Amino acid sequence: MHSNQTPGPLDGFVVLDLSRVLSGPYCTMMLCDLGARVIKVEQPGSGDEARHFLPMAPDGKSAYFAAVNRGKESIALDLKSQDDRVIFERLLARADVLVENYRPGVLDRLGYGWEKLKLLHPRLVLASISGFGQTGPYRDRAAYDVVVQAMSGMMSITGHPGGPPTRAGSSIGDLSAALFACNGIQAALLRRSRTGVGGHVDVSMFEAQIAMLEGAIPQLWCTGQSPQPLGARHPGSAPFDAFRAADGHLVIAAGSDHLFASLAAVLEQPGLLQDPRFAQRALRVVNHAELKLAIESALARSPVDHWLSRLDEAGVPAGPLNDVATMMADPQVVNRGVLPEIDSGGGQRAPVTPILMTGHAYPDRLGRVPGLDQDREAILRFAQDGNGLPA
């Protein structure tokens, strides 16, 4: 199991996980990092299709799969076989949570729809993550990340003005749904601790992505215009962008009057503070293009590192544009132990769920990645008597 020495906050909770690919597995990985026991139930033969997703590690196994399934246990069960259904139902009777991300209706057709489950297991929390939700005209449609990034409007505000379609580079459509689902599961468990009754949590990737448009929806409402992509710029704060210095780019976020004054001092451009175009927060947003020219003309005198240390001394939020390798070597990342090794060997590191808590430090090791059906024996014992734990 995962190698925290102290029990996690969700110690004692058992999660049955029928989910595949990303949104569901990321959600259950969080529950696992928080201390729950996660039993991954996979299709015999091929298992979770993400086991075959690029990139592949030197041992031929998917590093992608490893990153979101570390610490879980695996059993292969064919939910169309009567014997395997008996095992699954014994596990259900011992589980607090069942997570699935089939298309809506598939779980019902397997005979485990909510209307049935709630009668058999009134304390169970069922979490269903889907592309568009369990109801509505798009209920039966599948979605992958790029589909919800596009349909939500997220892509309409990402990229450069007039430029080609651009997706946020990670699968934030899946991951935001995973984060909302994990919140929904925990809220349902808190309610259960008061009422004794579980519930069905319905999270839509499409809606999760819409909920991440914190500024774009107010902007449409205030201006009557759908907002457009702005490159690296913020629509409501300036300077808040990437800026070119002598040898490359850095980012600076200094929207408040106080931070803007500090920035002007670092740049040795006191004239910025007298300039009527930049005299107030709202004016700086309106005149962002002129402001960027003025800032970049000052930044051009010195390299990025020079400016970052000056800005840090002055307390102005700023930073380098790291690539992934540079980020992984960052002193703060190393100091906090943000990327522990996966136990399965090979040295792969992955981000821990970023929730530090008194009594629950970040683990030094993330647990092993289960091979398909690797924990069968222990899980069968657990199904039988509630006691089996993997070797």
Add this chain to the structure above:
Amino acid sequence: MHSNQTPGPLDGFVVLDLSRVLSGPYCTMMLCDLGARVIKVEQPGSGDEARHFLPMAPDGKSAYFAAVNRGKESIALDLKSQDDRVIFERLLARADVLVENYRPGVLDRLGYGWEKLKLLHPRLVLASISGFGQTGPYRDRAAYDVVVQAMSGMMSITGHPGGPPTRAGSSIGDLSAALFACNGIQAALLRRSRTGVGGHVDVSMFEAQIAMLEGAIPQLWCTGQSPQPLGARHPGSAPFDAFRAADGHLVIAAGSDHLFASLAAVLEQPGLLQDPRFAQRALRVVNHAELKLAIESALARSPVDHWLSRLDEAGVPAGPLNDVATMMADPQVVNRGVLPEIDSGGGQRAPVTPILMTGHAYPDRLGRVPGLDQDREAILRFAQDGNGLPA
């Protein structure tokens, strides 16, 4: 308060909220949508600085602030005044959760650091959201969204190859931290229901953003190269991108053999399935550029709407590139009631926290936006006897 007819899953929990701007307020808005009572404690005079953030509604108030503070109550307290500290401490004694996003150390200097709070209020859950975390060499640095998008590597994989720096268009650095913090708070409350003891939850925006790099970190590990931006394309699945049709772009995600075969049928290009360059999932990723040319040459025959209805019939995940206005009018959004009105008048709509749950439907109205100090009387009564509720 918010207008759900049924109590939410977090009904009965009281959250004191010292947070400002976005990460903290978004987290407490989620707690509020889930049924908690959220008491926003603001600086007398100016209040949360987001009250002054663009865009402004016709009534001159910030629509940005409204979108992330609807449903909360407000009291203005000066934590440097002795009288106001007495009130704050009475509220603390009645609170389950305290949320703050000051720079690390500020809460200690106010006399409410965790070492002190845990002695006075052992059941309290304190959640601290900061740029880089409560420990480590960057502890004292502030960060805004663009800083953590840049430093985490998120910007290094967002945008187009060789293109200018590009930020995901919404503040996913703040929002992901908010989502992790809300999960941490609920996990701590679940632990408390077992142990009786609260805890301090420490969430870093930087780490939250790193945790969203689900594919990029494995990619570096497998290839030795930091991944680069890919426009709208997925690094490990193809076709999974934006594609040009006769009158504009659409997105298609058809990485599996099964979906790829369905796509080829819709495009009337059976030859795609015989082409050795596209014969397996991994080969389609390697030969994505040739595959895109082949797909776009077929798509060029007809407009986006034609292809979307054909793809939908064939069960191939695909969608339009909606702007925010089009998204808001989408039949699924309307059907599910994803964007209710804020009560404060004017007709502003905002996304509800996308967690549907049995016994807890999406509300028809999102609650009012509190004016600064608007709920003072009710909150003072609550501080006194635990009973006051706002009018």
